[in-house]
Amino acid sequence: MGRETITEAVMFFDQGHVVKEMLYPEFEAVLDGVVQINDFRNLLVKSAFVEIDSTLSVRSAVLFMIDFDEQGYADKDWNIPLQHLAYSAGLGPDLGAGPIKLACRSQCPVSWHQAQMWDPEMSPDASHLVSIKRAAETNNLGILADRKPPPAPAAVAASQPAEISPPILDQSVPILDAPLAADPGIESRALERRLSKQYQKEHRDKVANLIKRQRLHISTLKTRFKEELMQTNQLLQQEKQQQVKKLDALKKEMAMQSRQNETLKRTMKQQLVEFRRSREEFAQQLQDMESEEMGDIARIKAQYEDQMAQRLQAATAELQDQIEVRDVEMAYRNELDGQMQEELESLRSRVEELTLRQSDDVLEDLSHKGVVFVAxxxxxxxxxxxxxxxxxxxxxxxxxxxxxxxxxxxxxxxxxxxxxxxxxxxxxxxxxxxxxxxxxxxxxxxxxxxxxxxxxxxxxxxxxxxxxxxxxxx
Structure with a gap:
């Protein structure tokens, strides 16, 4: 048999479905800036480097992301060794021809390329790997496929001598000795044991592949949860910083209002001093006028007292109104301060709730695995x-x-x-x-x-x- 033919291709995804396929040499032309893709302008596209054999079966997959500019050209600084990652990748799920080699964010053989990788959806309703398998079988790339079916059991039986011979089984099962094979009953029991051992081996292989697939699924879910938690914490920190800035601004404004109130109080004291001085001056004038005319003095004194009372009442009312306005503004600022404190407490509670939610997920996972909580x-x-x-x-x-x-x-x-x-x-x-x-x-x-x-x-x-x-x- 000759060496198996492997075709390298690149598939692009949109909302979990393959929307574009090309052979790897065409993708190299995209990387060199020779070809542009207008459908991917200003987009960060999830892509997959896939190796497909001559039977249109997927043998390896590397899940990576690539950025395109406003004109549809690929990022000039993008440089990921796709073929090396495919060669050194770990095993993934079985897509029909045995477990494939899979390189993704949760299973990246080269750690410094992990940030440019992504994890596939493993759920039955939306699986990126199933989409890759279907795209390979559809063969839109025009791969020369060799789908020769295995020889039928009847043809194999016809090509063999007309005698009882055991079926082709696992080579690890020992063959019966010649004297025992002469007895049909013994040979039947030996055939039954061989079939049982081969079935057990196939069952173990299926269970092992299922366990590997579930481990990869769990690893991708953990990675996604950590990223979402980091993004949420960053958003909370940013919101917290904004609230702290608003609180500082309110505190500064309150301090400025307090200074203005102090200034108004000093002004009122100065005006009271001036009123007292004026009153003393008027009193002195009255004393000077007493010797001239007592009637005029009484009239002037009454007029003076009325004027002084009116001026003092007007000034006092004006200053009192200003103080009340400032007091209302101070109360409003205090109320805003309390609201901001409550918002900060709410943010802290949300951070604690997210942390507890992670703990609740762990407890729920333990409960699903059969762990019982006893006190x-x-x-x-x-x-x-x-x-x-x-x-x-x-x-x-x-x-x-x-x-x-x-x-x-x-x-x-x-x-x-x-x-x-x-x-x-x-x-x-x-x-x-x-x-x-x-x-x-x-x-x-x-x-x-x-x-x-x-x-x-x-x-x-x-x-x-x-x-x-x-x-x-x-």
Missing amino acids: YHPGVGHITIPLHDIPKYMNHTMGYVASKCFVSEEQYNQWLRHYESPNCDARTTDGSRCSVRLDRIDSPGMYVDGHSNHCDKHRGLSAVEAVKAARSSQ
């Missing part, structure tokens, strides 16, 4: 916690355990103190605890406060009655 608490023993009850258990553990004991949280906490220290809680005359050893109540539902935690001497007495009994004993 031990006095009074209820070992309890199995369902996955949907884990947040309730983490946020309010004692309340959750008390509900399992069919008692209130307060009664469970009282019983727990009694269970950990079964002593009398009653107070003696000197104010100390009685501390007489009691029989421990093992069930929270059987515990009665004031009865189960008191000795025979103090049982049945209320706090007031206990104090009266102590005083009477004195």
